[in-house]
Amino acid sequence: MPGRGSKLESVRVAAVILAGGQGRRMGGADKGLIEYQGRPLIEWALAALAPQIDELVISANRNFDTYAAYGHRVLPDTLPDFPGPLAGVLAAMQAVAADWLQVAPCDTPHLPADLVARLLAAAQRANVPLAVAADAARVHHSCFIVRTDQRDNLAGYLARGARAVRHWQAGLPSTTECFEAACFANFNQPQDLRAG
Numbered sequence: 060m061p062g063r064g065s066k067l068e069s070v071r072v073a074a075v076i077l078a079g080g081q082g083r084r085m086g087g088a089d090k091g092l093i094e095y096q097g098r099p100l101i102e103w104a105l106a107a108l109a110p111q112i113d114e115l116v117i118s119a120n121r122n123f124d125t126y127a128a129y130g131h132r133v134l135p136d137t138l139p140d141f142p143g144p145l146a147g148v149l150a151a152m153q154a155v156a157a158d159w160l161q162v163a164p165c166d167t168p169h170l171p172a173d174l175v176a177r178l179l180a181a182a183q184r185a186n187v188p189l190a191v192a193a194d195a196a197r198v199h200h201s202c203f204i205v206r207t208d209q210r211d212n213l214a215g216y217l218a219r220g221a222r223a224v225r226h227w228q229a230g231l232p233s234t235t236e237c238f239e240a241a242c243f244a245n246f247n248q249p250q251d252l253r254a255g
């Protein structure tokens with residue numbers, strides 16, 4: 060990972076942007092392609108994350124050509140029927156050649172420019188395989204960095220029929236890193252877009 064601190068140069072970091080959901084609260088829209096301030100939400104996430112990592116993939120289950128046009132690999136879920144965000148995380152953990160995977164949702168346009176560096180540093184400092192983003196009020200479970208050697212752990216969790224991100228995370232040694240709350244303003248329903 061060029062041009063960053065010495066600790067970061069020794070590890071490879073990939074990122075996955077999760078855009079594989081059904082967007083039910085948005086009337087079934089593909090949230091990554093919804094426009095916010097003139098640009099699709101996926102472009103905000105790409106602009107924030109691409110400069111921070113070595114390899115980036117997009118987790119999507121429809122509109123593959125549209126996502127592929129951004130020049131990154133597009134990964135469909137390997138589990139059927141929209142099992143939730145962890146399906147996209149697993150597909151990415153199995154596909155990337157990196158030591159760590161940064162996970163971020165596509166519906167969060169103001170991700171911090173130092174997200175990856177700070178989450179990775181927090182995980183390394185605590186010597187744990189998982190660091191989850193937080194603000195002063197709450198933990199943002201869908202924004203985290205995880206060591207890719209946890210892929211079998213995640214595959215086992217999903218194979219048991221479990222789906223919840225926070226419960227999977229609770230089973231791993233982990234730490235949190237605190238950011239400004241505004242970084243995690245996200246879009247779940249049409250009124251969120253109007254407010255943003």
Ligand SMILES: Nc1nc2c(ncn2[C@@H]2O[C@H](COP(=O)(O)OP(=O)(O)OP(=O)(O)O)[C@@H](O)[C@H]2O)c(=O)[nH]1
Nearest residue numbers: 078079080081082083084141142143144147164165
């Ligand atoms: N790959 C993949 N990603 C998912 C899946 N479900 C949700 N996500 C992603 O996980 C993130 C958080 O999910 P939600 O905010 O609940 O998004 P959603 O499922 O599209 O929206 P709702 O249907 O309204 O809950 C979003 O970036 C989604 O794209 C899934 O089954 N597969």
